Amino acid sequence: MDFDFSDDAKALREQARKFLDERSGPKVARTVMDGGDATPLWREVVDLGWPAARVPEANGGVGMSSEAACVLAEETGRSLAPVPLIQSLMATEALLLLGTAAQQARWLPGIADGSIIAVTGWAEGGAASPAVAHARVSGDTMRGSKSPVADAAAAHLAVLSATGSNGTQLYLVDLTGPGVAVTPVATLDLVRPHSALTLADASADPLGTPDGYHDWLDRAAVLSAFEALGTATAAMDMAVAYAKERVAFGQKIGRYQGVKHKCADMFIKLELARGHALHAAWAMEAGAPELRQAAAAARVASLEALAFCAEENVQIHGGIGYTWDSDCQFYYRRNRALVAGLGSRTFWSERLVRSLEQRNAAAA
């Protein structure tokens, strides 16, 4: 047993951390919130080959294992990097898992070289979970709307859930084609852009099967868990640093157990989530049957850690933490983006328990 990433993945993580520490972080998030343009950063990320990490060499990529996607998601989350990398990695997983050779050849080279930005989307504005899609495909066109979809404004390709003759599954939609309207929507996250997609008989190419959609959801959940871990860790680090520096009643506030135990609880929740996330990363790469439950556990535990770290980071900062100028708001708001990104803890808890029931039934 080896409960850690491969050396390749670790090397990529070091590279990503070094680059993103320098080029991203809350300061850059703030410039984007204030209307700044992050496309130069995205171009550099493309040049570093990150969107190509998972793309097979035959399709112009680097052909790394899924661990590469996990470490990139974590570092993107940690640095709040305002680039469509995680969306691109999730779309790539969908193509790798479910795409025909022709579909892969059509889209992966462009994703790898940055000429194509790909996003994924399941939400339809209302209260439904990822298991449900009201968008409909008949023949080879899609009707309906998808909102919010992260990073869609600059994207060329969307991997969307919709219900067709076989049930609810994924489809590839060329966002530059006819019948597609992309309009910005405002959300609680003021850094990551989101859009509503309106599909009026947009051409839709089926990607895999309804079962395949759920297999992809597992993989997307693993990546989102690593993103949440990264973001939560950054919030915890910020809180701990402040607790070591701020003085009240003649002492560092970190000396008070009300503060100290809160920091310890952040760490406890993060370590629980990290264990589940690593388990899920292994299951994803190994194609292990535990993936369904491991991915759901990673998703639930990481959202739990993120909500706690983001909320209590504000609290530990006191008045200054509640200001616009404090970086606390980025984690507080991103926490809601990550819930919305792939479905709530309730949905994933239900999915976890259902997969445990199925496992038990199979064993009986």
Next chain:
Amino acid sequence: MDFNDTPEDAVYRAKASAWLAANAGEYRNPPAIPYSREEFVRRSRAWQKAKHAAGYTGITWPMAMGGQGLSPMHSIVFSQEQSRYHVPTSLFDIGLGMCLPTVFTHGQPDVVARYVAPALAGDEVWCQLFSEPAAGSDLAGIRTKAVKDGDDWVIDGQKVWTTNAHLSDYGIIVTRTDPSAPKHKGLTMFIVDMHGPGVEARPLKQMSGGSDFNEVFFTGVRVSDSHRLGAVGDGWKVALTTLMHERLAVGGKPSHAPGYATLMALAATIDTDTGPAMAQRDVRQRIAASYIADEGIKLTQMRALSALAKGQVPGPEQSISKVVVAKTMQDMAAFAMDLNEAGGFVTTGADPDLARLQGSYMASAGLRIAGGTDEILRNIIAERVLGLPGDLRPDKDLPFNASVAA
């Protein structure tokens, strides 16, 4: 014990309810679009004036102060009836809830006569100038200094997080008048004119995007000794009067913050992939938890007020209010957004209940800090109610200037 109105309360309730129906009709529903700052101030003043003319201000204040001289029960009854309407009251909460009671408890008679009536009538707005960049929880660590100069005091320093300072006419300020005394001993409080020379309030933007609080700079601001509250060096004691009133004034749920009823209304419209939201046990349990917290705090406050009516002083028990209310708001809002799945995150076109919950998720983060953080309130409960030993305070008995230099 009797949870029903006494005949006297019932008469008062009927009268208040009829007056509100006749005068607050336009506030039956929340405003379709939030008021601009000017509109908010205009409406707040107009509402305060209308109540004042009808005898619904300073309900528990002595008649000599322009109050109604009625019991706390009357005040509760009126608040309950008023809370059925979306009337703008928050502009006066701090002044009438905390500052003016401090003024008439500790102010010199002609100063009291000058300031209490216009505040009650909605003519003058007040703010609380306590916190500083280096002193929030540790209020006695403030550095803004006041130096005696003839019949005046000269104030220099900076306050921060001052709610409504930019809209205020007057403030109550804690200053350090003797830096060589231990931190709690060298403080003195004053009334300060927010429009006076040397006072500058700069609004600060909150995490929520609004700008209700300010940083306030004092440069050579002159205050007459007649505007001192309490004795020189007694500022800590005077500040505690303000803080005791703060627990009553801002301890409860902000009026019209979403509560269990909002969650129920929202859940009734949602179909989850495992059936209607209202049929889910976790949803029903969360509604129950919100009810228990919100109503439990109301009941706790009524217990305190009925003790007050019997002449007892509200104790530190009131500290439980805000600890419960603020965190319940945050958790409930997060749950309600979760229930809306991705829709809970989109602010464009959010329905009014959802928009209020999104706002509440942001505001609750501030409420957990304002007026005593969750942690400080827990310390108060543990130490002053339960008698547990306090934290070690290495700087408590040192001369302030020695501990700051250290």
